Each structure stands twice: as C-alpha cells, then as structure tokens.
Amino acid sequence: MKANYLFPNRFKKIGWFLFVPGVLLGILYLMYPSDISLFNMNVLVIAEEEIFSNTNFLSISENYVLDEIASILLITGALLIAFSKEKSEDEFIAKIRLESLVWATYVNYAILILAIMFVYEMTFLWVLVFNMFTLLIFFLIRFNWALYTSKNQISDEE
Amino acid sequence: MKNNIKVERAKKNITQAQLAELVQVSRQTINAIELGKYNLSTTLALKIAQVFNQSVHNIFELEESDWQP
Numbered sequence: 001m002k003a004n005y006l007f008p009n010r011f012k013k014i015g016w017f018l019f020v021p022g023v024l025l026g027i028l029y030l031m032y033p034s035d036i037s038l039f040n041m042n043v044l045v046i047a048e049e050e051i052f053s054n055t056n057f058l059s060i061s062e063n064y065v066l067d068e069i070a071s072i073l074l075i076t077g078a079l080l081i082a083f084s085k086e087k088s089e090d091e092f093i094a095k096i097r098l099e100s101l102v103w104a105t106y107v108n109y110a111i112l113i114l115a116i117m118f119v120y121e122m123t124f125l126w127v128l129v130f131n132m133f134t135l136l137i138f139f140l141i142r143f144n145w146a147l148y149t150s151k152n153q154i155s156d157e158e
Numbered sequence: 159m160k161n162n163i164k165v166e167r168a169k170k171n172i173t174q175a176q177l178a179e180l181v182q183v184s185r186q187t188i189n190a191i192e193l194g195k196y197n198l199s200t201t202l203a204l205k206i207a208q209v210f211n212q213s214v215h216n217i218f219e220l221e222e223s224d225w226q227p
Contacts, residue, residue, distance in 0.1 A: 088184035091199050092191075150186040153193070154174070 004094065005083070012084035019077025025070035032066075039066040071132065078136040086147070096146045104139035160219045163192050166210045181205040 028036075043063045049055040086093050108131070115127040167177055174192070178185045181202060190196035198206075207214040 086184075088178075090183040090187050091202060092187035092196050093184060095196065147186075150190060154185055154189045 006089065007080060007084040009085045009087055009089075011080045015077045015080025015082075015084060017077070018073045019081060022070050022073030022075075022077050025066060026074060029066045029070050034064055036064075036066065039064050039069075041065055043068075074133055075136070078133065078140065082136055082140055082143070092150075093147070096150065097143060100143035100146055101139055103142050104135055107138050107142075108135040159197060159224055160194070160221055161191065161217055163188070163206065163217060166212070166217060170210065177206070177209065180209050 040062055042060050043065065045056060045059050045061050045063075047055065047057050048059075048061065111134070112127070112131055115124065115131075119127050163177070167174070172180075174188045175185045178188045181188075182205075183202065187196065187198075187202075191198050203214050203218055207217050210217060
C-alpha cells in the first residue's frame with residue numbers, strides 16, 4: 001500500500017545539482033557540437049550504424065561525449081526533481097501529481113504528433129532530441145504550477 | 159460530498175494548519191477538502207472524524223451529485 005515509487009524528499013536537491021549542469025552542458029553542446037577535444041574519448045558501443053559504412057556491434061570507437069554527459073545529467077536530474085516526495089507528500093498531492101503526469105503526457109505527444117506532420121529531415125531529428133526531455137519538463141512545470149496555486153488559495157481562505 | 163470541517167474546526171478552535179498536522183497531511187489538502195475540491199480517502203476521513211471525536215457521518219455527507227456517473 002505504501003509503494004508509490006517516489007524518492008525521499010532530500011533527493012530533490014540532488015536532482016537540481018544534476019539538472020542545472022545538464023542544462024548548461026546541453027547549451028555548451030549546442031554552441032560547440034564538436035570542437036572541445038577534452039570530450040573526445042573511446043566508448044564502448046553496443047550498436048552503431050555509420051553513415052555510408054557498416055553497422056558495428058560491440059566495438060570500441062571514438063565519440064564526442066558532451067551530448068551523452070549532458071543528456072544523462074538532464075534526465076537523471078529531472079527524474080529526481082519530478083519524482084522525489086514533496087516535504088508534505090500526501091494523498092491530495094499524489095492526485096495533483098497523477099493529473100499533472102497525464103496532462104504532460106498528452107501535451108508532449110500532441111506536440112510530437114504535430115511535429116511528425118509538419119517537421120521533416122534534420123529538423124525532425126532535433127524534435128526527437130528535445131522530445132527526450134520534454135515529457136519530464138512539461139510535468140515539472142504543470143505539477144509545480146498546480147502546487148503553487150493550491151498553496152495560494154490558502155491565503156484567500158483561513 | 160458535503161462536509162462541516164470548518165464548523166468543527168471553529169468549535170474546537172483550531173486552524174487548517176493545526177488540523178493538517180493532527181491528521182498528517184499538508185495544509186493545502188485540508189483547504190481543498192473544505193472547499194469541496196477534493197474527495198478524500200476513507201482513512202483520512204476516519205482520522206478527521208477521530209480528531210473531532212465524531213462519527214464520520216456527522217462530518218461528511220453524500221450529495222445527490224455523488225450518485226451521478
């Protein structure tokens with residue numbers, strides 16, 4: 001009955017410490033998609049299909065890892081922020097959480113469907129890249145906005 | 159579902175925050191229940207009734223609209 005798959009409240013702070021550097025490194029990657037040599041390193045590859053070349057399975061190859069680092073920080077950070085308990089997590093907050101998650105999923109896929117219809121080629125690849133993060137980000141915005149408004153109603157009442 | 163938590167609070171002279179603490183929920187939750195914006199769980203209803211030393215029926219009451227699908 002108590003299994004709610006949420007992290008303890010203190011993990012929210014850890015989430016921010018991962019998320020913010022993730023965003024900064026992500027912006028750095030958008031500005032320098034290949035020229036920071038520090039980020040060139042050999043990585044273990046499970047599968048890669050090279051353009052005009054073969055598909056490799058289980059090999060080692062050189063990769064610019066800035067985007068990998070940024071993505072992992074962003075995703076783990078956003079997950080921890082989104083799914084750590086609030087200071088006073090209770091059944092009402094659980095309801096807001098669920099509603100926000102449903103809302104975010106609808107919005108995320110509505111945007112994706114529009115992009116499937118109207119965005120093509122490399123631009124669509126960028127849509128997919130951003131779509132890896134947007135579900136969590138839409139959830140965070142909607143959930144925190146709903147919490148904020150429910151807290152604000154209190155000051156009207158009392 | 160109607161409730162008279164606000165009246166019971168006034169009788170007992172406790173704030174939303176104090177009631178929230180007594181039944182281990184956030185203040186928003188008590189506020190949302192009083193405003194009829196949130197249908198609370200059975201457990202929480204029983205806890206609130208116990209704080210006021212009442213039976214649940216004295217505090218919560220079904221409305222016609224609760225029977226609408």
